[in-house]
Amino acid sequence: MKKTFAFIFFMLAAIVLGAFIAYLSAGVSFLSWLAWGKSLGVNNFGIDLYVLSFSLTLNVKFTISQLITIPVGLIVYAKTCKSL
Numbered sequence: 001m002k003k004t005f006a007f008i009f010f011m012l013a014a015i016v017l018g019a020f021i022a023y024l025s026a027g028v029s030f031l032s033w034l035a036w037g038k039s040l041g042v043n044n045f046g047i048d049l050y051v052l053s054f055s056l057t058l059n060v061k062f063t064i065s066q067l068i069t070i071p072v073g074l075i076v077y078a079k080t081c082k083s084l
Contacts, residue, residue, distance in 0.1 A: 002084045007077055014073025018066030025065065037063035 025031035041059030048054075 018069035022063040
């Protein structure tokens with residue numbers, strides 16, 4: 001159970017750190033390539049049942065900096081959680 005929580009923590013930390021790096025590097029000319037990314041998702045999926053109405057939008061954006069920080073997070077997880 002501890003390993004699962006540690007894995008989720010390190011992956012979320014890597015994703016958030018990568019997004020933060022992309023945000024910071026977007027305005028810098030020689031680092032702007034770190035902020036380049038693609039979005040994947042579903043826009044405005046809706047169901048209307050007359051009484052109830054559901055609307056769902058799900059978008060995920062991946063950037064180059066996140067693709068760099070995720071393997072780094074995996075390596076740090078592997079090195080720090082051997083004894084758990």
